[in-house]
Amino acid sequence: MSSTLTVPAHVRFDQAIELTQAFLLQLKKYELTSSQIQEFVANLVQTANGARGFFVTYLTAPDPICDDPQPEIITALHAHPEITADLLVKNIAMSTAQQLYHQRRNDLDMVASSATVAARTTKIIQQLNLSQIQDLCRELVNTIETGNGSYQEFLTRWGYDDEQKRAISQAVSSLGI
Numbered sequence: 001m002s003s004t005l006t007v008p009a010h011v012r013f014d015q016a017i018e019l020t021q022a023f024l025l026q027l028k029k030y031e032l033t034s035s036q037i038q039e040f041v042a043n044l045v046q047t048a049n050g051a052r053g054f055f056v057t058y059l060t061a062p063d064p065i066c067d068d069p070q071p072e073i074i075t076a077l078h079a080h081p082e083i084t085a086d087l088l089v090k091n092i093a094m095s096t097a098q099q100l101y102h103q104r105r106n107d108l109d110m111v112a113s114s115a116t117v118a119a120r121t122t123k124i125i126q127q128l129n130l131s132q133i134q135d136l137c138r139e140l141v142n143t144i145e146t147g148n149g150s151y152q153e154f155l156t157r158w159g160y161d162d163e164q165k166r167a168i169s170q171a172v173s174s175l176g177i
Contacts, residue, residue, distance in 0.1 A: 005036075007043040007050060016044060016053020024057070028065050034072050041076035051083045055091060059117045066120060074127045085132035089140055089172070090154065091121045096171040097164040118171065125175055137172045144169045 005023055008015065023040055026032050032040070045051040058066050077084045095117035102110035125133055143149030144165045155165065 005040050007040065011044065011047060011050045011053070013049045013053050016050045017057050019044060020054050020057035024061055024063060024065065027070075028063060034070075037070060037072040038076045041073050042079040045077060045080050045084055048083055048087075051080070051087050055087050059091060059095075059120050060113070067116075067123075069120075069124055069127065074124070077124070077128055078130070081128075081130050081132045084128070085130050085136055088121055088125050088128070089133060089136040092118060092125065092171055092175070093140060093151075093154075093168045094158065095121060096168050097158065097160050100164050100167055122171075122175060137175060140172055141169050 005019060005026070007019060011019070019040075023032075023044075027037065041054065043050075044054045095114045098114040099111055099118065102108075102114060139149060140151045143151035143155065160168065
C-alpha cells in the first residue's frame with residue numbers, strides 16, 4: 001500500500017486540515033499500513049499548525065472511526081508531547097464550555113457535536129497518559145480557581161463565564177489522570 005500523504009515541512013493550518021481529511025478517508029478505506037498511520041500523524045503534529053489542523057479535523061469528523069483512536073495514532077501523538085498536550089487540554093476546555101453555550105441556545109445538534117469532541121479528547125488524553133497533560137490540567141484548574149495563571153489569557157480570550165469555568169474545572173478534574 002502506498003500513501004500519497006506527505007506533510008510539508010512548514011505545513012499551514014488549512015493544509016493540515018486538508019491532509020487530515022484525506023488521511024481519514026484512507027483510514028476508513030483501510031488503505032494505510034500501521035507504519036503509514038503512525039508516520040503521517042507524527043509528521044503532522046510536530047508543528048503547532050499541523051497539530052491544530054489534525055485535532056480540529058479528527059475531533060470533529062462525523063465519522064465514527066474517530067471515536068476510538070488507533071494505537072498508531074496514540075503512539076504518534078507521544079512523539080510530540082509538548083504540542084499535543086497543550087492542544088488536548090485546550091480542546092477539553094473548549095468543548096466543555098461550548099456544550100453549555102449551545103445548551104443555553106437550545107441547539108441540541110451542536111451540544112451533541114461538542115459532547116463528541118469532549119468524549120474523543122478525553123479518550124485520547126486518557127490513552128496518552130502524559131505527565132505534561134497532568135501538569136497542564138492542574139495549571140488550568142489552578143487558573144480557574146485563583147483567577148490568574150498560565151491559562152488566564154486563554155480563558156479571557158474565549159470569554160468563558162463562571163458556569164463554563166466550573167464545568168471546565170470539573171471536566172478536567174474528572175479525567176482520572
